[in-house]
Every structure is written in structure tokens, then in C-alpha cells.
Amino acid sequence: MKGAFIIMKETSMKEIETILTGICKKEIEQCSYEELYAALLCVTEEESKKHIMPVKKRKLYYISAEFLIGKLLSNNLINLGLYDAVKACLEAHGKSMTALEEMDSEPSLGNGGLGRLAACFLDSLATLKLPGDGIGLRYHCGLFRQKFEQRSQSELPDFWLSGDKWVKKSEETYTVSLAGKNYTARLYRLAVTGYEGRTNYLNLFDLDTVDASVIKDGISFDKTDIAKNLTLFLYPDDSDEEGKLLRVYQQYFMVSAGAQMILSECEERGSNCHDLYDYAAIQINDTHPSMVIPELIRLLGEKGIDFEEAVEIVTKVCAYTNHTILAEALEKWPKHYLDTVVPQLIPIIEKLDKLVRERTGDTSAVIIDDAGIVHMAHMDIHFTHSTNGVAALHTEILKNSELNQFFKLYPDKFNNKTNGITFRRWLLKCNPRLTDWIESLIGAEFKKDASKLEELGSYAEDESVLKQLADIKHENKEVLARWLEHTQHISVNPDSVFMIQSKRLHEYKRQQLNLLYLIHQYFEIKTGHIPPAAVTAIFGAKAAPAYTTAKDIIHALLTLSKVIEEDSEVSKWIQIVFVENYNVTAAEKMIPACDLSEQISLASKEASGTGNMKFMLNGALTLGTLDGANVEIAEAVGNENIYIFGQSSNQVIRRYAHGDYLAGEWYEADANIRRAIDFLTSPVMINSGTKEKLARLKKELTEKDWFQTLPDFNAYIVRKNQAIADYALNPTEWARKALVNISKAGFFSSDRTIEEYNRDIWHLDE
Numbered sequence: 001m002k003g004a005f006i007i008m009k010e011t012s013m014k015e016i017e018t019i020l021t022g023i024c025k026k027e028i029e030q031c032s033y034e035e036l037y038a039a040l041l042c043v044t045e046e047e048s049k050k051h052i053m054p055v056k057k058r059k060l061y062y063i064s065a066e067f068l069i070g071k072l073l074s075n076n077l078i079n080l081g082l083y084d085a086v087k088a089c090l091e092a093h094g095k096s097m098t099a100l101e102e103m104d105s106e107p108s109l110g111n112g113g114l115g116r117l118a119a120c121f122l123d124s125l126a127t128l129k130l131p132g133d134g135i136g137l138r139y140h141c142g143l144f145r146q147k148f149e150q151r152s153q154s155e156l157p158d159f160w161l162s163g164d165k166w167v168k169k170s171e172e173t174y175t176v177s178l179a180g181k182n183y184t185a186r187l188y189r190l191a192v193t194g195y196e197g198r199t200n201y202l203n204l205f206d207l208d209t210v211d212a213s214v215i216k217d218g219i220s221f222d223k224t225d226i227a228k229n230l231t232l233f234l235y236p237d238d239s240d241e242e243g244k245l246l247r248v249y250q251q252y253f254m255v256s257a258g259a260q261m262i263l264s265e266c267e268e269r270g271s272n273c274h275d276l277y278d279y280a281a282i283q284i285n286d287t288h289p290s291m292v293i294p295e296l297i298r299l300l301g302e303k304g305i306d307f308e309e310a311v312e313i314v315t316k317v318c319a320y321t322n323h324t325i326l327a328e329a330l331e332k333w334p335k336h337y338l339d340t341v342v343p344q345l346i347p348i349i350e351k352l353d354k355l356v357r358e359r360t361g362d363t364s365a366v367i368i369d370d371a372g373i374v375h376m377a378h379m380d381i382h383f384t385h386s387t388n389g390v391a392a393l394h395t396e397i398l399k400n401s402e403l404n405q406f407f408k409l410y411p412d413k414f415n416n417k418t419n420g421i422t423f424r425r426w427l428l429k430c431n432p433r434l435t436d437w438i439e440s441l442i443g444a445e446f447k448k449d450a451s452k453l454e455e456l457g458s459y460a461e462d463e464s465v466l467k468q469l470a471d472i473k474h475e476n477k478e479v480l481a482r483w484l485e486h487t488q489h490i491s492v493n494p495d496s497v498f499m500i501q502s503k504r505l506h507e508y509k510r511q512q513l514n515l516l517y518l519i520h521q522y523f524e525i526k527t528g529h530i531p532p533a534a535v536t537a538i539f540g541a542k543a544a545p546a547y548t549t550a551k552d553i554i555h556a557l558l559t560l561s562k563v564i565e566e567d568s569e570v571s572k573w574i575q576i577v578f579v580e581n582y583n584v585t586a587a588e589k590m591i592p593a594c595d596l597s598e599q600i601s602l603a604s605k606e607a608s609g610t611g612n613m614k615f616m617l618n619g620a621l622t623l624g625t626l627d628g629a630n631v632e633i634a635e636a637v638g639n640e641n642i643y644i645f646g647q648s649s650n651q652v653i654r655r656y657a658h659g660d661y662l663a664g665e666w667y668e669a670d671a672n673i674r675r676a677i678d679f680l681t682s683p684v685m686i687n688s689g690t691k692e693k694l695a696r697l698k699k700e701l702t703e704k705d706w707f708q709t710l711p712d713f714n715a716y717i718v719r720k721n722q723a724i725a726d727y728a729l730n731p732t733e734w735a736r737k738a739l740v741n742i743s744k745a746g747f748f749s750s751d752r753t754i755e756e757y758n759r760d761i762w763h764l765d766e
């Protein structure tokens with residue numbers, strides 16, 4: 001078996017050699033990396049075309065403002081079954097695959113979990129051979145590039161498109177009317193390959209007139225000139241009115257062009273639009289694409305379909321995914337914004353609002369409220385056939401509290417689809433050592449059928465296997481150490497415990513709780529309480545440019561990092577590393593090297609999380625609250641294989657309902673809390689940091705602390721120190737827990753999630 005595999009590899013390696021020398025017209029040794037990169041682009045393009053499959057009838061359109069897809073070269077080669085042969089071929093001729101990977105630029109089309117989920121879904125759709133395309137925007141500079149200057153975040157435009165070779169311009173255009181003026185939306189397409197699957201597309205719309213020269217210093221730009229700025233950035237600063245308006249412009253541009261494309265594709269496949277349901281399923285990823293509902297009704301009207309029927313068609317075709325229970329993230333637009341940007345939708349939205357008012361006497365469920373605010377999520381729930389949450393706990397909270405009035409109206413619309421991740425990128429691509437090792441134990445079937453990972457469970461008592469797993473983790477930590485040295489000139493100790501918290505910077509995710517823990521440990525070491533192991537606390541996070549508290553937390557962590565580094569007594573035991581510009585490329589390096597995965601959001605606030613799943617799959621143990629999908633991870637692995645702490649979601653919800661949480665009381669009553677928070681404005685911190693920012697963070701924590709850091713502080717310390725002690729004192733037991741985590745990760749494959757969406761919501765052709 002093993003022998004046959006090697007021979008196959010060798011033959012296809014020869015094939016690759018012939019193809020590459022054919023394209024480059026010289027020996028591989030003589031080729032530059034630019035030539036090899038270009039040749040491999042040709043190969044993937046040709047190969048992915050072979051997997052285009054006809055769509056019989058119903059196809060999915062996944063509309064999302066974000067697709068955080070990551071670099072594509074290796075991933076496409078893996079999915080097309082070429083990666084091993086290409087790598088072997090290059091290496092046989094003295095060329096490195098890593099050097100080629102570095103030439104690939106990471107598309108900047110997303111900002112966090114929601115966009116990454118969309119990317120995992122596209123991979124799984126193509127892998128499961130389901131017809132399903134993405135629809136989004138071609139942001140020129142995407143999300144900003146993060147840079148640390150004077151221990152603070154600054155933002156630079158990320159000109160990723162200048163190095164991109166994957167997004168292809170098409171000749172297809174659609175006319176979109178914005179504020180009464182017509183603009184031409186051009187379609188760009190990116191091929192999405194599946195693992196031994198089919199090829200689908202990510203459709204991205206753009207304006208030809210967009211002009212990056214309107215960007216001034218950093219990421220500021222003239223927000224009024226739509227023709228030049230419409231698709232420059234993802235989520236342009238919405239802290240002011242012009243920024244908010246620009247978001248409405250972007251959203252309508254995306255959904256109007258998208259809806260026109262959907263209708264024209266369906267008509268091409270034979271739809272008369274009355275039967276649109278037989279040809280299309282549309283998934284609305286969070287509220288950003290909500291205007292697709294009135295826009296489709298408008299377009300169907302233009303085709304002569306009356307309002308009532310159009311509403312029925314659209315409701316049957318569309319489904320909505322809710323991603324958050326944070327009230328500020330459920331989009332609401334003042335009606336006058338829509339009056340300005342999309343006057344053509346106003347009569348339709350008003351009619352929909354009237355329908356709702358006839359259906360229900362509940363004023364909390366209306367679309368346009370008495371203050372003239374348009375509630376996008378409400379429109380989604382009323383006029384789609386499915387509303388899903390993204391983890392079991394999240395869906396229960398939606399049903400029982402946040403969206404309870406809607407659940408009472410439409411109990412059958414509500415359903416749960418626990419998020420997942422694609423194992424191709426988050427195991428095969430990012431952790432080849434672990435992948436090969438798993439294959440040597442249980443065979444290759446887990447690559448297509450993630451539930452097969454369960455078979456690893458039978459090795460839980462095999463000490464030599466556990467030792468191998470620990471060795472793989474150690475090697476991955478060395479790889480991360482080299483990468484940090486190479487990219488950020490930071491050296492870390494691979495023998496320390498790597499505790500990683502990487503995700504968007506947000507108060508609800510509570511990086512500040514981790515910060516306070518590190519200060520606490522600083523004092524413990526200073527007072528002679530030496531920990532059982534040295535730790536490296538690694539962070540990766542971007543803060544929204546206008547989010548002051550998030551930026552203050554970054555500043556405090558960078559400052560503390562410096563303070564500890566300069567204190568030889570403490571630096572033996574603690575090192576803080578903040579990875580600059582966290583993105584998919586960085587995540588792929590960090591996650592395989594993690595020992596302890598920090599998933600410490602305030603219970604009830606994280607809808608699901610997918611970072612938690614990536615870490616688990618790569619053999620990290622989770623230190624987490626019972627929030628989002630952590631709850632399902634804990635159920636899967638058992639309490640003895642996870643470190644859970646903190647208030648329950650019910651306790652938190654009750655505290656909010658009573659409105660009786662006072663941070664100041666906790667601060668006054670607890671000497672540990674006081675010591676840690678007071679340190680923020682201590683002379684050593686102010687000496688290395690900015691007093692104003694540190695004082696502002698202290699004030700935030702003692703006077704507001706909206707996400708209840710302080711009530712969980714002591715429980716967090718206890719649980720985390722227990723984890724560190726377990727790691728240090730019983731490495732075999734730690735490896736056994738890691739093995740159990742990997743073996744139970746199968747449920748969190750996005751293949752499973754997509755199968756559920758298809759079974760319950762989309763019913764696509766196979």
C-alpha cells in the first residue's frame with residue numbers, strides 16, 4: 001500500500017516536471033521563482049477548469065460582505081490533488097515550496113470570523129460537489145494592514161490587489177442606481193476549487209472608476225466621491241455619518257449587481273422567475289446583504305410579477321444567518337440614509353413594513369420603527385424562510401431572549417447550524433506534520449470524512465503514540481519560533497507553554513482578561529511565587545480603527561510586553577508576543593503551534609467562534625468559558641479534556657437584566673483585581689507606554705467593564721494556572737488530552753455544517 005502510494009507520487013511528479021518545463025521552456029533549475037509561480041498559476045487554472053460542472057437546476061448564492069479566503073496557491077494545489085507532486089518536483093530541483101507560497105498575496109476581503117466562515121463554506125460546497133457560488137465585493141485595499149508604532153496600532157492600506165493573480169476580470173456588467181445615478185458594476189470571478197470536488201466561483205463586483213489616489217495618509221480618504229471610493233475599503237470607518245452612508249452604498253451595490261446576476265443566470269437555466277425557487281437558494285450572511293430582499297422584489301416587479309407574488313418568491317428563495325447578539329451589530333439604518341442612497345427601495349420597504357404591521361401587533365417586530373429607523377434583521381426574519389444561529393447556545397439565546405418575539409411568530413423558521421471549518425486549510429495545509437502522522441495511524445479517509453478522526457481515540461493509552469504527538473507539537477512550535485524571528489525579529493522559547501489568543505480585538509472577547517492575568521502573574525513572580533513552567537502569551541488581533549478601548553488594550557499589552565522583557569526576574573517566566581497584522585497567513589503559522597487556546601469571551605456574547613475549532617483540531621487544549629461553540633466542544637471532549645471557567649450564560653444574562661453589575665464594587669472588594677488594574681497606571685508602565693491611553697483603559701475597567709471581566713478574573717487565574725501545572729507536571733497526560741481533542745474535532749468540519757444547510761435549508765441539486 002505504502003509502496004504503491006510512493007510510485008504514484010513519483011509518476012505524477014514526473015508529469016509535473018514535464019508540464020512545468022513545457023510552460024517555462026527550460027529546466028526547472030534554470031527557472032526563476034516568478035516563472036515557476038506563473039507556471040503553477042497556469043496549471044491550477046487549467047486543472048480547476050476541468051472540474052467545472054453543469055448546474056441542473058437549483059444553485060446556491062452565498063451573499064456576504066466578506067470572504068476571508070487566505071492565500072490560494074497551496075490550497076488549490078491540495079484540493080486539485082497536485083500539492084505533493086509539485087512540492088516533491090520543486091524540491092528535487094533545488095526549489096522551495098515555501099518561497100513560492102511567499103509570492104502569493106493574501107486577499108484582503110474579510111475581517112474576522114464571519115468572513116472566514118464564508119470562505120470555509122465555499123471550500124466545503126465545492127468539496128461536496130454542490131453548486132454554490134459566493135457573491136461579494138472586490139475591495140481594493142480590503143481591511144487595513146496593521147502596524148505597531150510606539151506600542152500602538154496604526155493602519156495602512158493593504159494594496160493586496162497589486163500582487164493578486166487569482167481574481168479575473170470578466171466582460172459582464174450590471175447597472176446599479178445609487179442616489180439616482182447609474183453606475184456600472186463589473187463582475188470579477190475567482191475559481192473556488194474543492195477537495196476532489198467541483199469548481200465553483202466567488203463573484204466579486206467592482207466599479208471601474210475606483211481610484212486609490214483618493215487615499216490620504218494612513219487609511220483616510222474622501223468619503224463623498226462614490227465613483228472613486230466605493231470599493232476601496234472593507235467597512236470603511238463608520239464612526240461618522242459619511243462612513244455609515246458609504247456602507248449603505250457598498251451594500252446596495254453588492255446586492256443589486258448580485259440579484260441581477262442571479263436572475264440572469266436562472267433565466268439562462270430556464271427559469272421564468274415565477275419558479276425562481278426551483279433555480280436559486282440565496283443565503284444572506286448576516287445583515288449586510290439584507291437589501292437583496294427588497295431589491296429582488298423590485299427586479300421581479302420590473303419583470304411583471306406583482307408585489308404579493310414577488311414577496312412569496314423571495315421569502316421562499318432567501319434564508320438568513322444571524323451571527324451576533326450584540327445589539328450594536330444588528331444593523332439599523334436611519335430611513336433618511338436609505339432615502340438618499342436607494343430611493344427606489346423605499347416604497348418596497350414601506351410596503352413590507354405595512355405587511356408586518358398587519359401580521360403582528362408587536363411593535364418590536366416592525367421594520368421601520370416610530371423613530372424612523374430601519375431594522376435590517378427584522379426584514380430578514382419576516383421575509384426569508386429560515387433564520388439560523390451559528391451554535392447551539394447562540395440559537396437558544398436567539399429563540400428565548402434576543403429574538404423571542406420573532407420566535408413566537410415563526411417557530412418553524414428558527415434553526416441551528418453550528419459553524420465549522422474546512423480541514424483542508426486548517427489541517428492538511430497548515431499542519432502537514434500532524435496530517436501525515438494521523439494518516440500513518442488511521443489511513444487517509446479522514447481527509448474526506450472528518451468523523452473518521454474518532455479512530456484516533458483507540459491510541460489514547462499508547463504512550464509511544466502520545467510521545468510522537470508531543471514531538472510534532474514541539475516541532476510546530478519551533479517552526480513558529482523561526483517564523484516570528486524571520487518576520488518580526490522576536491525570539492521565543494519553544495520549551496515554554498504557548499498560550500494563544502488570536503481573533504479580532506473586542507471587549508466581549510476579553511483580551512483584557514488575559515492582560516490582567518499576565519499582570520497578576522508578574523506580581524506573583526515578583527513576590528516569589530514561581531510558576532511550574534515558563535509561558536509565552538501570544539496575541540494576534542486587529543482593532544477597528546475607531547474603537548478606542550480595543551486600541552487601548554493593544555497598547556497596554558504591547559507596553560506590558562516591553563516592561564516584562566526588561567525585567568530579568570520576570571522575563572525568565574513570561575514573554576508576551578503580539579503578532580503584527582493577524583490574518584489567515586499568520587493564523588496558519590500560529591494555530592499548529594498552540595498548547596493552550598484562549599476562548600475566554602463573556603458567556604452569551606460569542607455567537608460561535610471558529611478559532612476555537614481550528615485550535616482543537618490542531619491539538620491545543622481549550623481554556624474557555626461556556627460560550628458559543630465552546631459548549632459543544634466541551635460536550636464532545638468531556639470536562640476532563642478542556643479547561644472551563646467563569647460565569648454561565650444564564651448568570652450573565654440575569655446580571656444584564658438586573659442591571660446591577662458595578663465594576664467599581666469588584667475593584668474595591670478584591671485586592672488581586674485592584675493590584676492588577678492599578679498596575680496599568682504605575683510608573684513602570686507609564687515609563688514605557690502612554691499615560692493617557694493606560695489611564696483611559698483603567699477607567700474603562702473600573703467604571704464600566706461592560707463585558708464583566710472582573711467577576712471572572714479569579715476563576716480564570718485558577719483554571720489557567722491549573723492548565724499550566726498540568727502541562728508542566730504531566731506531559732503524557734497533556735498529550736492524551738490533545739489526542740482526544742483531535743479525535744473529537746470531526747463534528748466541527750464545515751463539510752458537516754454545509755450538509756446540514758443543504759439538508760434543511762437549500763435542497764440543492766447534487
Ligand SMILES: *Cc1c(COP(=O)(O)O)cnc(C)c1O
Pocket residue numbers: 111112113114116502503504582583584587608609610611612614
Ligand atoms: C478563524 C479566524 C478568525 C475567527 O476567530 P474567532 O476566534 O472565532 O473569533 C479571525 N481571523 C482569522 C484570520 C481567522 O483565521
